[in-house]
Amino acid sequence: MDRMAEVKAEKRLRFFVNGVVQGVGFRPFVFRLAKEAGFSGFIRNTSLGVCVEVQSSSIEKLGLFSRELFEKAPPLAKISSCEIAEIALEEESDFFIVPSDDTGAVQTMVSPDFGVCDDCREELLDVSNRRYAYPFINCTNCGPRYTIIEKVPYDRPYTSMRQFTMCPDCEAEYRDPVNRRFHAQPNACPDCGPVLSMLDLNGKTVDCIDPLGFALDMLRKGLIVAVKGIGGFHLAVDAFDAAAVRRLRKRKRREEKPFALMAKDIETAERFCIINDEERRTLLSPEAPVVLLKKKGACFSDDIAPGNDRLGIMLPYSPLHVLMMERGPSVLVMTSANCSDEPIVIENSEAVERLGGIADGYLMHNRPIYLRCDDSVTVHMSGKIRPIRRSRGYAPAPVLLSAGGPPVFATGAEIKNTVCLLKGDNAIVSQHIGDLKNYEAYSHFLKVTEHLQDIFRVSPELRVCDMHPSYLSTRWAWEQKDMPLLQVQHHHAHLASCLAENRCDDPVIGVILDGAGYGTDGTSWGGEVLIGNAAEVFRFASFEPVPLPGGDAAVSHPWKVAVGYLSCCFDTLPELDFLKNEDTSGVTQLLEKGINSPLTTSCGRLFDAVAALTGLRKDVSYEGQAAIELMQAAGTAEGEPYSCETVPAGNDRWIISLSPVIHGVVDDVRTGRSVSSISRNFHATLVALLCTVIEKAAAFSGIRKVALSGGVFQNIVLFEALVSKLEKKGYTVLAHALVPCNDGGISLGQAVIGREYLKGKYKGVV
Structure with missing residues (x-):
């Protein structure tokens, strides 16, 4: 009788687990749980996720297993969903890990690349370990993932490691469920895995026993070495x-654009920078991004980060980096290996070809990189670490949305391009692709676009792009005839992106400030206050439109932008020091005749104009330079707002008048006020203006929720004060x-707007 009761109580449960659960030690974790419970x-691994079936006569143990599956999962695992069902009993005597099933639609997520874990770092530096000083050490808790995978499920034959056959020792680890290298797909050792090599400046192999030592000797001599990492090459020099x-x-x-630095360890970083708890946690995290940190003083040459009070610091995240920093200089410049605005180099032959004339030598290895992936860049603002560039360590981990829906693919913007795929309640935003005006970046865009859809075997129902007719991402979308296409307004996409990551579907007041975006009226927008959500927005207010003499070309010459603002605010161009030695006749003729002087409401251009008016920056060598230096000049003290006003524009709309602001800046320049004082006053003015407009929008709409988006909100002074x-x-x-x-977040906003379109709710900008 007791035996019959026991049989009736026996249950078999099936778990379908989705999220980042492949290649992160999830299977050996589950195996150990099940074995300990006697299941x-x-x-x-399947294309639908990780499938687990457990059978037991102990209901208590099955319940405990269900809880521990979530509560004790490996640190790199990210479970987004888990379906549990009771199924028919099977005749089994043990618990097994069975071969992967790659049939069916892909539901599981792909893991990002993660920095070397503490266990591997300890083995790497242990002279008695068989992987001592092996620069490709890894386990299920660390190492390359996304940059080596061609398709899922995440198994070795589908990665760029397939050319390396594991030796008996590595194979034994790989097959042992209690070993942390159990099914670690990049598993290798000096006997069977990738190896380093050193090439000279002509691309010829250097005959040396210790390629790393040879490269470090070059760095000590002041030479430039191209170093192949996880997601691409870096160019390295001794930071001192x-x-x-x-x-x-x-x-x-x-x-003049700042270089990123790699410090040997957190203690080294603290010698040169002020680091708070959140910044420390981020530096030491598996994602290991670059963190923009406040300098402690003049610790390096001004050539590292000219005109900037912050340093971009990262810690060694690959085993090769660890070995470099242990044996070489304690701080290295580690900047993306490219020329100008080209994408990062990933192939050995490509490195020699594209970096010729830059690198004096090449420290390479023979593990192929399937997808290029730049270092991520972050900054701490208002209590949180916020991404400036989301790439290695973060992509393609999904952004969880408030609800599911049909699959949508979005092509992003022109600069800082990313693409986004919506699948269920997951938004898969690609790594940073770059400026699509560059041919190599556009080729990278094409590869990522194809790979992202292939790897998840999804056929989107809609493609979404920007409204700008000249964006290559837009043109590419036009050329595809395989599905419907929706074009959405740039700033609406910014707002929708912010709402999506905050899982907010409600209407909000959106303050969207950036350099430029194509408006529904054909002009360039960039200082916008919108009311609405992903389905529709009302353009409640905008900055006063001003002419941009020379169009987009003026972006590199803030003094020309300033002349455009002055022309709107003064009958006669005032005599100011920043115009000395400049031939203004050509610019003023463009303005007088209305030739190639498109109107813009851009907040980014307003920053450029003020930077030029103060004499701080007349020309720039990289995007946002004038605005960054103006922010740096403000310091931490509060300023006094200039006179400012908002003007009714009819139909419940408002114009944020800039003429009083420009007059206030010019008056201060004429009276000899310092750049720092003017910058503080200017930032205070923007905050006051925006608060005033938000109050009006709240009174109009009854909404008390505000969303901030657009590249101008990378400005720490403005963002934190507002x-x-x-x-x-x-x-x-x-x-x-x-x-x-x-604009790295634009693709997310485009995609969620596309979902609203498919629901029949989309109205756009009204």
Whole structure:
């Protein structure tokens, strides 16, 4: 009788687990749980996720297993959903890991690349370990994933490691469920895995026993070494060698844009930078991004980060980096290996070809990189780490949405391009692709676009792109005839992106500030206050439109932008120091005749104009330079707002007048006020203006929730001051912390707007 009761109580449960659960040690974790509980059943990777079946007569143990599946999952595992069902009993005596099933539609997520874990780092530096000083050490808790995978399920034959046959020792680890290298797909050792090699500046192999030592000797001599990492090559020099840094800057044709640094360890980073708890956690995290940190003082040559009070610091995240930093200089410049605005180099032959004339030598290896992936860049603002560039370590981990829906693919913007695929309640935003005006970046865009859809075997029902007719991402979308296409307004996509990552479907007041975006009226927008959500928005207010003499070409010459603003505010061009030695006749003729002087409401151009008016920056060598330096000049003290006003524009709309602001800046310049003082006053003015307009929008709509998006909100002074004042006024503030506020987040917004279109709810900008 007891035996019959026991049989009736026996249950078999099936779990379909989705999320980042392949290649992160999830199967051996489940195997150990099941074995300890005495279950029979199996676990298997499938295209639908990880399938687990467990059978037991202990209901208590089955319940505990269900809880521990979530509560004790490996640190890199991210479970987004789990379907549990009771199924028929099977005749089994043990629990097994069975071969993967790659049939069916892909539901599981692909893991990003993660930095070397503590266990592997310890083995790497242990002279008694068989992987001592092996630069490709990894396990299920760390190492390359996304950059080596061609398709799912994540198994070795589908990665760029398939050319390396594991030796008996590695094979034994790979097959042992209690070993942390169990089914670690990049598993290898010095006997069977990838190896380093050293090439000279002509691309000829250097005959040396220790390629890494040879490369480090070059760095000590002030030479430039191209180093192949996980997602691409870096160009490295000794950060303490000012002449080497200047030589790298000249050869790379990167005049003033800051270089990223790699510090040996957190203690080294703290010698040069102020690091708070959140920044420390981020530096030490498996994602290991670049973090923009406040300098402690003049610790390096000004050529590292000219005109900037922050340094971009990362810690060694690959085993090769760890070995470099252990044996070489304690801080290295580690900048993406490219020239000008080209994408990062990933192939050995490509490195020699494209980096010729820049690198003095090449430290390479023979593990192919399937997908290029730049370092991610982050900054701490208003209590959170926020992405400036979302790439290695984060992509393609999904952004969880508030609801599911049909699959949609979005092509992003022109600069800082990313693409986005919606599948269920997951938004899969690609790694940073770059500026599509560059041919190599456009080729990268094509590869990522194809790969993202192939790897998840999804056929989108809609493709979404920007409205700008000249964007290559838009033109590519036009040329595809395989599905319907929706074009959405740039700033609406910014707003929708912020709402999506905050899982907010409600209408909000959206403050969208950036450099430029194609408006529904054919002009260039960039200082917008919108009311609405992903389905529709009302353009409640915008900055006063001003002419941009020379069009987009003026972006590189803030003094020309300033002349455009002055022409709107003064009858006669005032005599100011920044115009000395400049021939203004050509610019003023364009303005007078209305030739090639499109109107813009851009907040980014307003920053450029003020930077020029103060004499801080007349020309720029990289995007956003003038605005960054103006922000740096403000410091931490609060300013006094200039006179400002908002003007009714009819139909419940408002114009944010800029003429009083420009007059206030000009008056301060004439009276000899410092750039720092003017910058503080200008930032205070923007905050006051935006608060005023938000109050009007709240009175109009009854909404007390504000979303901030657009590249201008990378400005720490503006962002933190505005968030603080709005929260004190009782507003709920939504901002970006998962995708960039700049155009790197546009594709997410486009995609969720596309979902609204497929639901029949989309009305766009009204």
